[in-house]
Amino acid sequence: MADKTYDIAIVGAGFSGPILAANIAEKGVKQGTGDRLRIALVEAGPHMEGTHRPGYGAPVRRRRITNLVGGDPAFHWDDGGARVVGGSSLHWQASAFLPYPIDYVHWQEETGVDWTPDKLRPGVEETRREFNVHEYPEEENTRGNRLFNEVATRMGYQTFRQQGARRNCIYCGFCAGAHMCRYDARSSTLGYVDKALKLGVDILAGTEVERVLIEPTGKRGVASGLICRNAESTYAIPADHIIMACGFRKTPLLLMRSGYGPPEWGGNPITVVNPNIGKHIDGHPRIPGISAIFDEALGDGLVGSVRGYFIIHDDRPDGLGRLLLRADLGGGAYPQTTALNRFAPEFGQAHKDWMKNKGILRTGSLNPSMAKAKGRWSFDPRGNLVYSGDHSMVVRRAREGLEIAHGILTEMGAREITSKDIPARINSATRGSHLVGSCRAGTDPGTSVVNPYFESHDVDNLYICDASVIPRVTTGNTGTPQAAVTVFGAARIVERHFQR
Ligand SMILES: Cc1cc2nc3c(=O)[nH]c(=O)nc-3n(C[C@H](O)[C@H](O)[C@H](O)COP(=O)(O)OP(=O)(O)OC[C@H]3O[C@@H](n4cnc5c(N)ncnc54)[C@H](O)[C@@H]3O)c2cc1C
CATH class of the missing domain: 3.50.50.60 (FAD/NAD(P)-binding domain)
Structure with missing residues (x-):
């Protein structure tokens, strides 16, 4: 007691x-x-x-x-x-x-x-x-994020500067990995x-x-x-x-x-x-981002976590199915992430060159998240999280989000872009975040x-x-x-x- x-x-x-x-x-x-x-x-x-x-x-x-x-x-x-x-x-x-x-x-x-x-x-x-809470300083932004802003605005999307919560920060980006x-x-x-x-x-x-x-x-x-x-x-x-x-x-x-x-x-x-x-x-259903590789470097490797810009996309006035699309282009990364990046050559001299020349700086991703109308998780009698509900809006809007991302990356001049097909894991059992x-x-x-x-x-x-x-x-x-x-x-x- x-x-x-x-x-x-x-x-x-x-x-x-x-x-x-x-x-x-x-x-x-x-x-x-x-x-x-x-x-x-x-x-x-x-x-x-x-x-x-x-x-x-x-x-x-x-x-x-x-x-x-x-x-x-x-x-x-x-x-x-x-x-x-x-x-x-x-x-x-x-x-x-x-x-x-x-x-x-x-x-x-x-x-x-x-x-x-x-x-x-x-x-x-x-x-x-x-x-x-403040907007990330523009001078800390990567070239890739700035290019995203220019191109998306030209295409008619409204962009916003990402805000962060830091004080006396040097914006090294180390914390992005949950450190x-x-x-x-x-x-x-x-x-x-x-x-x-x-x-x-x-x-x-x-x-x-x-x-x-x-x-x-x-x-x-x-x-x-x-x-x-x-x-x-x-x-x-x-x-x-x-x-x-x-x-x-x-x-x-x-x-x-x-x-x-x-x-x-x-x-x-x-x-x-x-x-x-x-x-x-x-919560936000997990929608995988769409990645791309460019011919020129999108960043200099000095900034890791300062996500520069994002788009909010609504297709109806009540904001249900709202998409938030974040740009993360040209940030630095740990060597192991760089080595295993999806655009990295698998082995040999090409892979060594990729590592030496920091190929990662030519890549980036656009990552959608979504507010949905229906579909909820609950704890079952044993305390496991289970999902149920109508998932049709999630699938439709995820598809639209990936289309928008693909369109912007194409317009930005990407050399190669990952598939915009909805992966099988966006289904009714999807896990969520937030x-x-x-x-x-x-x-x-x-x-x-x-x-x-x-x-x-x-x-x-x-x-x-x-x-x-x-x-x-x-x-x-x-x-x-x-x-x-x-x-x-x-x-x-x-x-x-x-x-x-
Ligand atoms: C890796 C990560 C990254 C995130 N990034 C962002 C971001 O960039 N922006 C953003 O807005 N949000 C972010 N979030 C979400 C944000 O952190 C959560 O929304 C927030 O922490 C929720 O606050 P909370 O007080 O409900 O829970 P928590 O912050 O999780 O606090 C719960 C506390 O309760 C304690 N506790 C639990 N059980 C017991 C018990 N039985 N007895 C005593 N203590 C107990 C836990 O140890 C913990 O300290 C992130 C979350 C994570 C995990």
């Missing part, structure tokens, strides 16, 4: 947890007394301590620039994210696509949430400021971690939450604490309020393990039923898990505020939309529960 009872225990210190901890500690007080809140931020992974100084780094983190996939097992890729204080904000690519106007409409139409641009504006502004930045230049939630510590939040790192304590009261429940495990023991943390922030996968699975979920769940008995936990998951919505927010308890104020429909004193509450995937990557929603969520939770 922990020696302290907390007012709030936040589960997960990834993208959302530190924002919640810092903002609630700063603006919230105990109702009635006005006392400072006792907050625990509980994280399964380690805390690599050190003041956050973007562009300079901290000694412990400088030594651990590991790649997320197959890297340091202490905080490796954990089924959809990094297991460390800071979560995937330490390993993300920092591509910033704050919500577009149509994304708010999609959220509202999906589940009735009142999450309008006006209401989220403070969250968007804070995210812009804290994560230093940590040795200098903390990539924006992360570490600044919020520092702030939370200053405000007296206890960070319990290396502590896996095994179960949320939910006592059934009739058909409903009341959350009263956590069962946790660290290297030494398993113990309970009593807390008056629990906020779940362990991501789109771990949040629903942990709730199901705690007895809150759909009746068909195959693990522990479910004592509080909500059939929507682990369902309605939306998954959200596994405990979605909504007005109807029959089709959602939390209300628009992030409060569980069924369990008192339980809140969810991470990628799992977002009702539908946004136009681009979900990290900065997630941050904006979390700032908004923290303000709503304070407003309703932690004001004098």
